[in-house]
Amino acid sequence: MKNAQLWKLKPEAVVKPWGLVHSDALRLTGVQVGVGELWIGSAQTGPGNLSNMLGEPPRQETLAQLLREAQLMGDSALADFIGAGAVNYMRSNPHRGKTEAWCVRVADGHTGVAAGPGSPEDAEQLKKIIQSGSLTPDTTTWSDEVRRLFGLVEPLQGGEIFLVPAGALHTIYAVGQESRLVIDEIQEGYGDCLLPTLSKILMVQNDLLSVQVHPDDQTVADSVEGRLYLYQDLQSNPTVRVCDFGRRPGEYPELGFELVDPEAGLRRVPPLQAQVGHGHRAEATVLDPHFAKCRLALSAAGTYSLGVCCASYHVLHWLDGTAELRAPDQAMMVRRGETVFVPACLEDEVRIAPETDCEIFDDFFPDIPHIVGFFGSRGATPDQIEAALNPPRVAPK
Numbered sequence: 001m002k003n004a005q006l007w008k009l010k011p012e013a014v015v016k017p018w019g020l021v022h023s024d025a026l027r028l029t030g031v032q033v034g035v036g037e038l039w040i041g042s043a044q045t046g047p048g049n050l051s052n053m054l055g056e057p058p059r060q061e062t063l064a065q066l067l068r069e070a071q072l073m074g075d076s077a078l079a080d081f082i083g084a085g086a087v088n089y090m091r092s093n094p095h096r097g098k099t100e101a102w103c104v105r106v107a108d109g110h111t112g113v114a115a116g117p118g119s120p121e122d123a124e125q126l127k128k129i130i131q132s133g134s135l136t137p138d139t140t141t142w143s144d145e146v147r148r149l150f151g152l153v154e155p156l157q158g159g160e161i162f163l164v165p166a167g168a169l170h171t172i173y174a175v176g177q178e179s180r181l182v183i184d185e186i187q188e189g190y191g192d193c194l195l196p197t198l199s200k201i202l203m204v205q206n207d208l209l210s211v212q213v214h215p216d217d218q219t220v221a222d223s224v225e226g227r228l229y230l231y232q233d234l235q236s237n238p239t240v241r242v243c244d245f246g247r248r249p250g251e252y253p254e255l256g257f258e259l260v261d262p263e264a265g266l267r268r269v270p271p272l273q274a275q276v277g278h279g280h281r282a283e284a285t286v287l288d289p290h291f292a293k294c295r296l297a298l299s300a301a302g303t304y305s306l307g308v309c310c311a312s313y314h315v316l317h318w319l320d321g322t323a324e325l326r327a328p329d330q331a332m333m334v335r336r337g338e339t340v341f342v343p344a345c346l347e348d349e350v351r352i353a354p355e356t357d358c359e360i361f362d363d364f365f366p367d368i369p370h371i372v373g374f375f376g377s378r379g380a381t382p383d384q385i386e387a388a389l390n391p392p393r394v395a396p397k
Contacts, residue, residue: 004080005330006350007341009052009063009315012039017247018207020180034205040339041199041315041363043067046191046236052339056332063341067194078194083312083344086196086365095221097166098214098238100187101269101286101293102202103361104160105319109179111204112139112154113162114211115266115394116169122149123169127257130211130243137208137245139175151265153394156181161269161285163391166216167261169242173208180205184317186363188290190220191236196365197291199315199339210244210251213259230255267391271295274378278302284375287388292366298323298358303351306342308374310367314342314350321358326351 016036025033039050043064051064059066070077079087102113117123126149129135135142139152150171164170174181183202189195202209215223215234222228224235232240232255241248242256272284279299286293298304298321306314316325317339325334327346334340342350352358372385 004343004345005057006325006327006332006343006346007054007059007063007066008056008332008334009041009339009341010055011339012042012050012052013037014039014050018204018209020182020203020205034207036203038201038203039198040201040317041195041197041341042189043195044189044191044193044198048237049191064194071194080345081313081343082195083310083347083365085311085367086313086344089196089365090194093217095217095224095235096188096190096238097216097218097220097234098188098190099166099216099288099290100164100185100214101288101291102162102164102172103184103285103293103295104156104158104162104181105184105201106180106182107156107158107174108181109174110140110154110176111156111174111179111181112152113156113173113266114169114171115151115153116264117149117260117262118151118265119262123257123260123262125149126169127253131253135243135245139173139208151394153266161271162394163267163269163286163288164214165261165264165267166214166219167259167264168266169211169213169256169260170266171209171211172202172204174204174206175208177206184293184361186286186291186293190238195313197315197363199317199361199363210241210247211256212239212241213256214238214240215259219259265393268394269391270384270387272375272380272384272388274375274380276304276307276378278304280304282307284308284371284388287366287368287371289366289368292364292371294362296358296360296362298352298354298360300354300356303353305351306347306362308362308371309347310364310370311344312347312364312367313344314347315363316340316342317361317363319359319361321354321356323352323354323356323358326353
């Protein structure tokens with residue numbers, strides 16, 4: 001595409017009641033302000049949503065606006081930005097639910113997740129407990145029976161990976177003054193978004209997220225097209241909060257438990273790994289039909305091309321290190337904490353030249369057969385590939 005280029009994306013902070021407290025704000029004002037989410041790769045639009053501003057090269061518009069301009073020029077122009085596979089997917093799936101995945105970056109203190117009830121009977125029992133109003137936000141006070149019904153998995157460790165299918169009742173927590181949890185999340189792009197994925201960083205300090213559940217694609221389609229009446233617009237807001245412990249309005253336990261699928265449950269993902277030359281390593285952390293997330297460990301010894309090419313855009317987020325990112329007519333320095341959007345038409349031309357050893361998350365829309373072939377040709381066994389594509393339900397620790 002003419003004038004195609006790389007774009008640094010400015011992060012968007014979202015204040016949440018359970019967020020990571022900014023110590024300077026607390027020290028200087030006494031007000032506990034918690035940043036719960038950083039949206040780092042989003043083209044979401046509409047109320048309650050954010051799209052990242054294009055930061056470098058400077059341009060006073062968002063990623064969503066950039067993609068909308070491309071769409072007005074036709075599917076071919078949009079495909080140059082996000083890939084033909086992504087365009088076809090969104091055309092055939094105009095109403096999308098919310099499957100997501102978590103990569104645990106930091107877990108300090110008392111941390112955990114809920115994997116969801118394991119049977120319809122357990123779900124019904126849990127529903128009664130939640131509707132009674134007796135549940136507190138301090139998970140350490142929950143009885144053994146409540147912990148069993150929620151399927152608590154604790155403590156968490158950095159490097160753990162979980163897939164959260166639609167229908168899985170879940171929450172995330174870090175309870176105690178010294179407890180903190182940082183999770184890198186990828187999920188489906190929903191609503192009118194032109195990007196099939198949304199990349200975030202979740203942060204929790206001495207609190208827990210609401211107990212929630214997400215609908216699948218078909219449920220959202222049925223609600224939008226009038227085959228199913230629900231009292232929440234799942235197209236624009238696919239997160240149904242079952243219990244928020246009185247912090248905010250908008251708790252829907254009846255709707256939530258209609259959507260709970262005890263067969264879904266949290267899944268523990270075993271990553272696939274491959275050596276890709278010059279001391280570089282690629283790890284497929286999540287492989288789902290909706291999204292893929294790879295972790296790249298790059299050595300300063302040599303350049304790296306986006307080896308797991310899928311004719312897709314890439315959202316590259318630097319976890320550590322410094323590198324020069326090179327396109328045919330462009331070069332930019334990228335450092336820890338920065339995020340770059342790579343248009344699909346530049347995918348096979350981009351090179352990463354690390355100045356130091358680098359760790360990078362690479363989010364994109366997957367071509368599953370291509371990814372399987374990539375890792376299979378580099379030593380991944382059929383059993384390992386099957387476990388990555390169909391990860392087992394997590395067992396409580």
